[in-house]
Amino acid sequence: xxxxxxxxxxxxxxxxxxxxxxxxxxxxxxxxxxxxxxxxxxxxxxxxxxxxxxxxxxxxxxxxxxxxxxxxxxxxxxxxxxxxxxxxxxxxxxxxxxxxxxxxxxxxxxxxxxxxxxxxxxxxxxxxxxxxxxxxxxxxxxxxxxxxxxxxxxxxxxxxxxxxxxxxxxxxxxxxxxxxxxxxxxxxxxxxxxxxxxxxxxxxxxxxxxxxxxxxxxxxxxxxxxxxxxxxxxxxxxxxxxxxxxxxxxxxxxxxxxxxxxxxxxxxxxxxxxxxxx
Amino acid sequence: xxxxxxxxxxxxxxxxxxxxxxxxxxxxxxxxxxxxxxxxxxxxxxxxxxxxxxxxxxxxxxxxxxxxxxxxxxxxxxxxxxxxxxxxxxxxxxxxxxxxxxxxxxxxxxxxxxxxxxxxxxxxxxxxxxxxxxxxxxxxxxxxxxxxxxxxxxxxxxxxxxxxxxxxxxxxxxxxxxxxxxxxxxxxxxxxxxxxxxxxxxxxxxxxxxxxxxxxxxxxxxxxxxxxxxxxxxxxxxxxxxxxxxxxxxxxxxxxxxxxxxxxxxxxxxxxxxxxxx
Numbered sequence: 001x002x003x004x005x006x007x008x009x010x011x012x013x014x015x016x017x018x019x020x021x022x023x024x025x026x027x028x029x030x031x032x033x034x035x036x037x038x039x040x041x042x043x044x045x046x047x048x049x050x051x052x053x054x055x056x057x058x059x060x061x062x063x064x065x066x067x068x069x070x071x072x073x074x075x076x077x078x079x080x081x082x083x084x085x086x087x088x089x090x091x092x093x094x095x096x097x098x099x100x101x102x103x104x105x106x107x108x109x110x111x112x113x114x115x116x117x118x119x120x121x122x123x124x125x126x127x128x129x130x131x132x133x134x135x136x137x138x139x140x141x142x143x144x145x146x147x148x149x150x151x152x153x154x155x156x157x158x159x160x161x162x163x164x165x166x167x168x169x170x171x172x173x174x175x176x177x178x179x180x181x182x183x184x185x186x187x188x189x190x191x192x193x194x195x196x197x198x199x200x201x202x203x204x205x206x207x208x209x210x211x212x213x214x215x216x217x218x219x220x221x222x223x224x225x226x227x228x229x230x231x232x233x234x235x236x237x238x239x240x241x242x243x244x245x246x247x248x249x250x251x252x253x254x255x256x257x258x259x260x261x262x263x264x265x266x267x268x269x270x271x272x273x274x275x276x277x278x
Numbered sequence: 279x280x281x282x283x284x285x286x287x288x289x290x291x292x293x294x295x296x297x298x299x300x301x302x303x304x305x306x307x308x309x310x311x312x313x314x315x316x317x318x319x320x321x322x323x324x325x326x327x328x329x330x331x332x333x334x335x336x337x338x339x340x341x342x343x344x345x346x347x348x349x350x351x352x353x354x355x356x357x358x359x360x361x362x363x364x365x366x367x368x369x370x371x372x373x374x375x376x377x378x379x380x381x382x383x384x385x386x387x388x389x390x391x392x393x394x395x396x397x398x399x400x401x402x403x404x405x406x407x408x409x410x411x412x413x414x415x416x417x418x419x420x421x422x423x424x425x426x427x428x429x430x431x432x433x434x435x436x437x438x439x440x441x442x443x444x445x446x447x448x449x450x451x452x453x454x455x456x457x458x459x460x461x462x463x464x465x466x467x468x469x470x471x472x473x474x475x476x477x478x479x480x481x482x483x484x485x486x487x488x489x490x491x492x493x494x495x496x497x498x499x500x501x502x503x504x505x506x507x508x509x510x511x512x513x514x515x516x517x518x519x520x521x522x523x524x525x526x527x528x529x530x531x532x533x534x535x536x537x538x539x540x541x542x543x544x545x546x547x548x549x550x551x552x553x554x555x556x
Contacts, residue, residue: 022381062377062384068354068392072347098401099340099374100428103300106340114346123376125403125423127430145403150378152405155453156446162438168446175433 001090001118001139003183003208007232009055009088011277014268016233017260018056018092018210019046020240021078022063027245029252039067042252043078046244047086049257053264056090056236057082058210079115090236091118092210096145098123098130105133112137119143121188121210124172132179141208142185146172146200149190149213173203182206191237194223205230211237221263225270233276239263279368279396279417281461281486285510287333287366289555292546294511295538296334296370296488297324298518299356300341305523307530317345320530321356324522325364327535331542334368334514335360336488357393368514369396370488374423376401376408383411390415397421399466399488402450410457419486420463424450424478427468427491451481460484469515472501483508489515499541503548511554517541 010016021043025033028042035041047057059078064071082089097107097120104122111120112134119141122131134142147157147169157169164171173187182204189200191213200209211224214237221237228235243263247255271277288294299321303311306320313319325335337356342349360367375385375398382400389398390412397419400409412420425435425447435447442449451465460482467478469491478487489502492515499515506513521541525533549555 024384060377060381062375062381062388065350066384066388066392068388069347069350072343072350076346094377096377096401097340097374099338099372100426103338103340106302106344110340110344110346114344123374123401123403125401125434126374126426126428127433127435129428129430131430148378148404150404150407152407152409155405156403156449157405159442159446159449160440162440162443164437165440168434168437171434171437 001141003232005088006055006090006208009090010233010271013053013055013264014271014277015053015055015264016235016237016267016271017054017263018058018090018236018238019050019054019243019260020094020212020238021046021057021059021244022240023059023244024063025067027248029248029250031250037074037077039071039074040077043074044081045253046256047082049253050243050260051086051089053260054089056092058092058094058238060240061093061095076115079117083116092143093117093120096121096123098126100126101129101133104130108134108137112140119186121145124176128179131176135180135184140184142180143210144172144176144185144187146187147189147193147196149192153190170199170203173200177204182208186210186236188212189228191220191224194220194227197224197227201228201230206234208234208236211235214239221266222270225274229274229276231276233271237267279419281510283366284333284368284486287368288511288549291331291333291542292549292555293331293333293542294513294515294545294549295332295541296336296514296516297328297332297521297538298372298490298516299324299335299337299522300518301337301522302341303345305526307526307528309528315352315355317349317352318355321352322359323531324534325360327531328521328538329364329367331535331538332367334370336370336372336516338518339371339373354393357395361394370421371395371398374399374401376404378404379407379411382408386412386415390418397464399423402454406457409454413458413462418462420458421488422450422454422463422465424465425467425471425474427470431468448477448481451478455482460486464488464514466490467506469498469502472498472505475502475505479506479508484512486512486514489513492517499544500548503552507552507554509554511549515545
């Protein structure tokens with residue numbers, strides 16, 4: 001998928017919402033446990049209920065791996081379901097992988113070729129050769145962790161480089177531009193610190209940013225839009241628990257749709273307010 | 279497993295060798311492809327051939343994930359096989375995971391409870407709450423990436439913190455000691471820069487270090503011992519390709535055993551030379 005195709009979807013749906021499929025079998029409605037594959041059935045209903053308002057889905061690998069082999073089958077079924085029924089929707093493997101070159105190459109093959117994801121989140125700690133093998137798949141995207149939304153993010157990401165005088169996450173933004181372009185590379189930037197998006201935008205004005213931390217993790221959508229928008233939106237904002245676990249009865253999908261619609265409406269207003277979508 | 283049990287094994291086998299099970303179905307001997315599960319059959323024969331000289335096995339998750347659900351079954355079978363036949367051997371999930379707290383907690387459950395690994399490699403980029411959920415499993419270990427052996431390691435790990443005047447990998451070593459002890463925490467330190475082990479040992483004198491990069495990735499075992507040994511060895515040195523792919527005929531396991539023996543003999547001499555094992 002190109003950035004232009006992603007922007008077209010944003011314009012059409014007036015939304016930049018990503019729904020995180022952090023599907024935990026202990027948290028889904030009880031009645032689904034009678035299904036052959038409860039997690040897939042939950043995902044299927046959530047996807048059908050929210051696809052009108054959603055430009056991306058982001059399964060979090062941890063929630064599938066915890067089911068072992070069965071989890072991988074569920075993950076594959078989920079990706080295939082989105083791919084076939086909603087081919088315009090962007091699919092993110094939230095896997096936070098990253099290893100030496102030949103190992104990262106295998107991860108790239110797994111997630112891009114075998115599993116057919118559009119993108120994968122990658123940790124930058126091991127540097128260039130841990131990230132570059134994920135490039136070279138036209139239309140596929142690498143989403144590098146820059147500034148995350150968790151408490152521990154301050155431990156290292158905010159440390160200042162003595163030589164360059166910039167923070168580690170800024171160094172990651174700067175250095176990684178040698179590896180990919182705004183047509184193959186996005187960044188994770190936490191919404192709990194929306195004001196920092198101003199600094200981020202100085203370094204990467206054109207790149208799409210994946211913003212976790214709106215919803216259950218806190219963070220204001222209005223602030224994210226204010227500091228993060230570029231001319232082509234440039235934002236994918238994720239919400240997981242606040243949408244998928246909004247209700248735990250047989251009406252869960254209906255309520256998830258309502259929650260997604262609420263977010264989409266706020267996004268639509270922000271897109272209009274900042275004249276990103278006319 | 280306690281550090282004392284690990285040291286007992288080192289004394290008994292006069293070895294600190296870890297064999298990396300980076301099993302690639304395209305690189306294993308052709309005749310195994312007729313087996314029901316060629317990767318497991320390869321692992322089984324490698325394990326039986328090398329267990330006398332090996333204190334740890336380290337499956338690299340990327341090589342299993344690339345086979346999807348089938349790969350997870352192979353991984354589980356491999357861990358169970360080692361666990362049942364060689365219960366004294368330390369098993370490392372080379373997974374390089376790390377995510378926000380509730381997600382890391384799921385990874386910990388997967389690798390420590392469901393899969394029964396002794397340890398997992400973890401990326402420190404996201405800080406404290408991405409790592410701490412892996413603690414709290416007595417006898418299980420977290421192996422944090424500090425200084426890796428790949429070319430890209432210099433991109434960020436060697437940058438100097440303006441405030442503390444130390445490098446990022448040193449900051450990781452220092453900070454992470456607030457999260458775990460030398461009884462629950464180890465570090466990855468690349469062997470391609472053995473002289474840096476002197477600095478590492480100043481910060482973490484007692485911790486075990488997992489050293490990749492001996493063998494196909496380069497790095498001298500004598501230097502690693504010289505700069506890295508502590509009174510209880512404190513080193514687990516990994517070799518993958520140089521042992522498991524030393525031969526590609528029907529004799530592959532026999533040749534792997536010979537290669538492992540060669541490394542064990544060198545290790546035995548170094549353990550004696552530095553009086554780590556009397």
